[in-house]
Amino acid sequence: MASVHEAAVASPRRSQAARRGESDRRMLRAAERLIARHGMAGTSLADVGIAAGYSRGLPVQRFGSKIGLIKALLEAMDSWFKAHLARKLEGASGLRALQIRIEAHLGSADRSAAATAALYAIYVESLCVTPELRQDVARFTQQWRDGLAADLLEARRRGEIGRRVDCQAEAAFLLAAMRGLMIQYLMDRSTRDLARSKAILLAQVRDRLAIKPGRDEASR
Numbered sequence: 001m002a003s004v005h006e007a008a009v010a011s012p013r014r015s016q017a018a019r020r021g022e023s024d025r026r027m028l029r030a031a032e033r034l035i036a037r038h039g040m041a042g043t044s045l046a047d048v049g050i051a052a053g054y055s056r057g058l059p060v061q062r063f064g065s066k067i068g069l070i071k072a073l074l075e076a077m078d079s080w081f082k083a084h085l086a087r088k089l090e091g092a093s094g095l096r097a098l099q100i101r102i103e104a105h106l107g108s109a110d111r112s113a114a115a116t117a118a119l120y121a122i123y124v125e126s127l128c129v130t131p132e133l134r135q136d137v138a139r140f141t142q143q144w145r146d147g148l149a150a151d152l153l154e155a156r157r158r159g160e161i162g163r164r165v166d167c168q169a170e171a172a173f174l175l176a177a178m179r180g181l182m183i184q185y186l187m188d189r190s191t192r193d194l195a196r197s198k199a200i201l202l203a204q205v206r207d208r209l210a211i212k213p214g215r216d217e218a219s220r
Contacts, residue, residue, distance in 0.1 A: 020062075023052070023054060023058070023062075024062055024072075025076075026052040026053065026054070027048055027049065027052040027054065027058070027059055027062065027063075027069070028069075028072060028073050028076055029052070030048050030049075030051035030052035031043065031048045031059075031069055031070075031073050031118075032073060032114055032115055032118045033051065033114050033118075034047055034048060034051055035070075035073075035117075035118040035121050035122065036113075036114040036115070036116075036117035036118040036121065037117075039121045039125060039129075040066070040070065040121060040122060040125045040129065040130055041125060041129050041130075043066075044066070045059040045060055045063070045065075045066055045069065046059075048069065067130070067132050067133065070122060070130070070133060071133070071136060073118070073122075074119075074122065074133075074136055074140070077115065077119060078140065078143075081104075081108075084104065085100075085101065085104050088100050088103075088104050089101070093151070093154050093158070094151065094154045094155035094157075094158045094160050095151070095155045095160045095161065095205075095206070095209070095210060097151045097154070098148065098151035098152060098155065098174075098205065099202055099205065099206075101147055101148060101151060102174065102178060102198070102201065102202060102205070103198065103202070105144070105178050105182075106178060106181060106182065106194065106197075106198045106201075108182075109182065109185050109191065109194055110191065113189075116182065116185075116186065117186055120179075120182060120183060120186055122137065123137055123140075123179075141175070144175050145168075145171045145172055145175050146171075148170075148171035148174050148175060149167050149168050149170075149171035152165065152167035152170055152171060152209075153167045155209075159211065160210060160211060161209045161210060161211060162209070162211060165209060170209070174201075174205070177201055178201070181194060181197045181198070181201070182194075184197075
């Protein structure tokens with residue numbers, strides 16, 4: 001999770017802001033681990049404080065409520081992933097960028113199984129257990145769909161895919177496919193199956209959308 005570190009001035013001791021930032025990060029990491037194991041409904045603010053090595057009441061002081069803590073966790077995850085994706089996408093566009101985006105999403109299971117499990121627990125529980133988070137989850141969904149659609153639109157502009165491809169519909173389909181694969185992984189924890197499924201999805205994107213030499217683009 002990204003954070004800002006300010007240099008201490010005239011004192012080797014960390015500032016109050018630095019100490020607060022560290023404790024917030026520890027509590028968010030603890031919340032991530034607990035939600036990955038027990039879901040949101042099975043995780044209390046007191047549990048988070050104790051798991052992070054602090055008092056039962058500190059999470060309430062910092063985040064106000066469980067919803068406040070979850071929103072802070074989502075923002076931290078989003079900030080980290082945006083920075084990670086930006087590094088991966090540097091210099092890429094069109095179909096190549098689309099493939100990188102898909103690989104980055106599905107690769108989250110390898111980077112952190114706990115973060116992935118926590119994020120999808122939040123997604124699922126926002127449907128009925130914690131409806132207060134629906135708008136936040138919808139914003140995540142829209143960001144992902146917009147990113148996929150932008151790559152497809154650029155690929156269409158560059159002539160990499162057919163002019164008749166419905167980029168918005170394809171983006172919605174790809175997002176649904178990726179999320180389905182991630183949920184399946186979380187159910188059986190088979191990284192081998194996930195790797196195979198990722199390869200199949202990427203191959204289907206290339207075979208179904210990409211214009212190949214000698215292929216009649218007008219029929220697309």
